[in-house]
Amino acid sequence: MNQKGFTPVLVLLIIALINQNTQIQITPTPTPQRDQAEEECRARGGEWKQIGLDYKCEINHTDGGKTCSDNSECQGTCLAPEGVKPGEDIGAKGNCSSYSPVVGCFSSLNKGTVSLTICAD
Incomplete structure (x- = not known):
C-alpha cells in the first residue's frame, strides 16, 4: 500500500477508535x-x-420529608432548605433526609439554626 492509500485508512482507524463507546468498570478489591x-x-x-x-x-429512612428543626428529630439528617444562610434561625422549616449518608453540598439544622454548608462525598 502506498503512502497515499495508507493515510486515509489510518485516519479512519483513529476515528473508529475515538468513537468507540468504551466504559470502564471499576470493581472494588474485596x-x-x-x-x-x-x-x-x-x-x-x-x-x-x-x-x-x-x-x-x-x-432509607421512614421519616424522610418530615418537617424538622434539629437532627435529633430525624432518623437521618435535618436538611435546611436551599438558599438559607449559615447562622440564620429559621425554626422548624427543614426536612428529614430520606436516606443516609447524605452526599453533595447541604446545610443541616441545629435547634432551628442553619449550620455551615458542608460538601460530602
Missing part, C-alpha cells in the same frame, strides 16, 4: 474489612452501593 462492612450494612437493612467515590451503606 478486603475482610469491606466484606464485614457490607455484611453489617445488609444486616441493618441497608443497601451496599457506590455512593460518591466509594462504596457505602445506604439506609
Whole structure:
C-alpha cells in the first residue's frame, strides 16, 4: 500500500477508535474489612452501593420529608432548605433526609439554626 492509500485508512482507524463507546468498570478489591462492612450494612437493612467515590451503606429512612428543626428529630439528617444562610434561625422549616449518608453540598439544622454548608462525598 502506498503512502497515499495508507493515510486515509489510518485516519479512519483513529476515528473508529475515538468513537468507540468504551466504559470502564471499576470493581472494588474485596478486603475482610469491606466484606464485614457490607455484611453489617445488609444486616441493618441497608443497601451496599457506590455512593460518591466509594462504596457505602445506604439506609432509607421512614421519616424522610418530615418537617424538622434539629437532627435529633430525624432518623437521618435535618436538611435546611436551599438558599438559607449559615447562622440564620429559621425554626422548624427543614426536612428529614430520606436516606443516609447524605452526599453533595447541604446545610443541616441545629435547634432551628442553619449550620455551615458542608460538601460530602
